[in-house]
Amino acid sequence: MKTIIAAFDALKFSNSTKGYSIYFANISKAHLTGVFLDDFSYTSYKLYELVEEDGRFVKKLNELDKEDLETRKHSAKIFEDACKKEDISYSIHHDRHFAIKELIHETIYNDLLVIHSVETLTHYQEKLPTNFIQHTLAKTHCPVIVVPDKFKPVEKIIFLYDGTPSSVYAIKMFSNIFHSFKHLPVETLSVNTSNQSPHLPDNKLMREFMTRRFPKASYTILKGEPSSEIRSYLNTQYENLFVVLGAYSRGGLSRLIDESMADVLMKNLRAPLFIAHN
């Protein structure tokens, strides 16, 4: 049985992560673990909220900690009830040390991670991609599905292929985890720059590879600058998309100079992204 983990900030529970993770667990008949990142250093309150006029610091601290504990319990209960309702095999982990380290450690022992794109594990909102998500994608030991704000069932799969080993690896991982999506429309999307050939990179090998896995896949080859071409093309699609790409195999410095496609899509597309790298 495959194993999927859904990462939650229990103080800001994500219904989108809940919806998508249960949906994917159902589709792939997987065991789902709700990983609640109960980082001891992260609370719902800020330090200045603890100070009261008569100096009752400790009492206020205890009250706020108790509220946080109740919030965390309530979040875990929402997840548990949802799993029971869908008859999903599930378990719950409460990871109490530093969130990013705990989450990366969990990815070693699981086949897939589902996480909401806006997660920060801090008090603050951040622009996409958030620091927490970027760190997760860079260090993860399993493929990651970054989900948008609102759950929608998948209607079409798009594979982004640029000839790199990572892009092929992502397709391999996706097809081994999600056999059940084979009945959906599938499109392989590639972008060539003006001086490249009009064919797919490794054309013969790639078409043979896709035929074995998705015999009815279609192929679209665009011309131009990859980020803007892909962003524009995907935003013209009517169906609820599920985009598969190999990303974040380069180091942080490289991504600073040349933005990752995953970052572009997180900012500009409201669709789940399946991201893997080898």
Next chain:
Amino acid sequence: MKKILIAFDNGNFSEGAFEMARRLNEMEPVHLVGFFLPAVHYANEPIGAEVVAQPYYIPLMEEEDFNVIEDSIIKFEEKCSENNIHYSLHKDLIDAAIPSLKIETRFSDLLIIGSEMFYKNLGKEKINPYLKYAMHEVECPVLIVPEKFQFPTSNILAYDGDETSVFAIKQFKLFLPELCKHKTMLLYASEKNAEIPDLSYIEEYAAISFPGFETCEVNFDAKKYFATWISEKKGAILITGSFGRSEFSEFFRHSFVSEVITEHYIPVFIAHK
């Protein structure tokens, strides 16, 4: 449908490798690609090639070598037809054949190699550079198969606490799910009284992933006795993340999986990033 590569060099047709492919096809139909590589002239091999990180590719093609390879290809085609295996051929009889194999593995699910036959003229005492290159550099999992073996009815997951060993277990589960229903043992060979790292995590993962799972902690010096212990496990397949290390670290740290391969005890599944 899975795509499985089976690599042969200079007409050294590995019956063991083909038998493994045949049995996998019986469990679930596969597409089998016969990848035929050229020979190496041992006399022309540069001195000290073992010490250098990259193997040398020695171009060769005499008339009789073409004939030997053609015979091997005919044999492959006939056996595939007899056993209703969907197949195709890749003939790369030039000196860039090994890099070509690497690219082909990017678009494949598994590479099967017969450990006793693959470039056997380079010697049998240790893993030859071509076999080592294939295990290090390819972009899909590798299944190393002896000529004589029992088709696996049990799995041995080699776990050393490192992320690479868990990666290999995950890849085995994804690429050979038909074998996951067999009795499965998690093997952690340690010095006496050493704790198994992240035991609860790996046990939870293995118990969910493999229905017939059990833990086995073996208290002996792994470096000395691992291969002997494995040799008694007929009908097993060993799953390991070894051979993802750099040449530098291998120089100083002998992988005890090497002996399992060179002594041809049981099939070995190797996967690494």
